[in-house]
Amino acid sequence: MDYEIFDLGDVTLQSGVTLPSAFLAYKTYGKLNENKDNVIVYPTAFGDQHVQNEWLIGDGMALDPREYFIIVPNLLGNGLSSSPSNTPPPFDRANFPQVTIYDNVTFQHRLVTEKFGIEKIALVVGWSMGGIQAYQWGASYPDMVERIAPFAGVAKTWPQxxxxxxxxxxxxxxxxxxxxxxxxxxxxxxxxxxxxxxxxxxxxxxxxxxxxxxxxxxxxxxxxxxxxxxxxxxxxxxxxxxxxxWTGQHADISANPSYNGDFDKALGSIKAHACIMPGSTDLFCPADDNEYEAKLIPHAVFKPIESIWGHFAGRGINSADNQFIDDNLKRLLAMSINE
CATH class of the missing domain: 1.10.1740 (Rna Polymerase Sigma Factor; Chain: A)
Structure with a gap:
């Protein structure tokens, strides 16, 4: 097993259902420094597990494990964290309760604070549904998250x-x-x-x-x-x-007690410096939606990935797209958060 388990105990989800003995699977890369301020959180996307995130982690890259402590938490439902496939009755298979993006990020916050004692996060980054988690981190914990970089991911599931x-x-x-x-x-x-x-x-x-x-x-x-x-x-x-x-269809960074569905307010509350990178030809999470979101985040830059790879411009397959993402992450991480 190339990952670790963080036991959450019995958790009450946003739906009101209590999921017993819940757990978060995660993997870390690099070492936490003495000040605990070299932290990057990199959540997984729909259907992905931590290994699918590893293309963006490496020596000399923005997510360099020699410099940063990178935590990759697995999405609930992905087969490694609590999921229909690994939860005993009565919550197994089709009986698994509804889990939101807000639930996921709340549990990741517990991992970061309870397990590691971390109070500041240098960057939350993610592709697709990992990107929406980056936005949620920024909206849920604005004083903790210094930078966010969603790529080919939106802050809510728009109708299309x-x-x-x-x-x-x-x-x-x-x-x-x-x-x-x-x-x-x-x-x-x-x-x-x-x-x-x-x-x-x-x-x-x-x-x-x-x-x-x-x-x-x-x-x-x-x-x-x-x-x-x-x-x-x-x-x-x-x-x-x-x-x-279900998690994906109901994703919305404002669908929680902090914002009560006020999407614009949730975006405006993000204090993190943000680099929003949609795929220019993304049919699934269109760049136009990201452009709207970026305009409402106080410290956001909008940097489309000019690519014919669509949503998969953020998948780690095409080297030119990978370089563009990595370059922008380096730029973001080099930026003083007081700028």
Whole structure:
């Protein structure tokens, strides 16, 4: 096991449901310095686990473990932290309770403060649903978080993104003829259709038109569909995916007692210096939504990743996109927070 477990105990979720013996899986890179002020929190995205974040961590990179103490907490529902697949009855599989982004960040805050005694975070960074957690950190703990850098992630699930996630859910519901009492019968084979639905949103039209998948070693569009989209989703547990889809569809940094749904107020309350990096051709989390958000954050810069890789400009696959993200993170980390 290449990660650690932080026991949360019995937790009451935003929904009011108590999840017994909850836990957060996490991995750390580098060492916490004496002042405990070299901390970077890097939450995972939908369907990802900590290993999928490691492309952005390394010697000489912005997230350099020789300089920073990097904590990668796994999203609840991803199969490593408390999830439908690893929770005993009565909260197993389709009975897993609804978990919000706010719940996730609240538990991550407990990990950071209770386990490590950390009071200041230099940066919270994340891709996609990891990005929304970065925003939530900034809104929930404005005096603790010095910088945030969401890339290809939004501060709430805007209606079009909600619809895309709903289409992914519908693919699974169709497998049980929309009978929620039969959800426990879902298998990984039912995830193939979810991958096919997502394929139209993960990268841009230009990516497909220019057949960029050939550069990845795929000989045809069908080969790419099967080898990337279907294969990656079929490795996921369908109940974990349903849980994360609910989390994703209901994500909103203002949906909590601090802001009571006032989205603009939540954005305006973020004190962190922010570098917002949407993919310029992202169909899933469009750059326009990020532009709106960036204008309301007092210390934000809006830096689109000019790329035909769509949402996957933030996935760590295309070297030019990776360089752009890393360069901007270096710039952000070099900035004095008093500027």
């Amino acid at each position: 993104t909600y619809v895309v996630l709903g289409g992914m859910k519908a693919a699974l519901m169709a497998a049980v003829r929309f009978d929620s009492s039969k959800l426990d019968g879902l298998t990984s084979a039912d995830m193939r259709a979810v991958g096919d639905v997502y394929a139209g949103w993960g990268v841009s039209q230009a990516f497909y038109r220019e057949e960029i998948y050939r550069e990845m070693g795929f000989s045809s569009l069908a080969d790419f569909m099967a080898g990337v989209w279907e294969d990656s989703f079929m490795k996921m547990d369908p109940h974990n995916v349903l849980a994360m889809l």
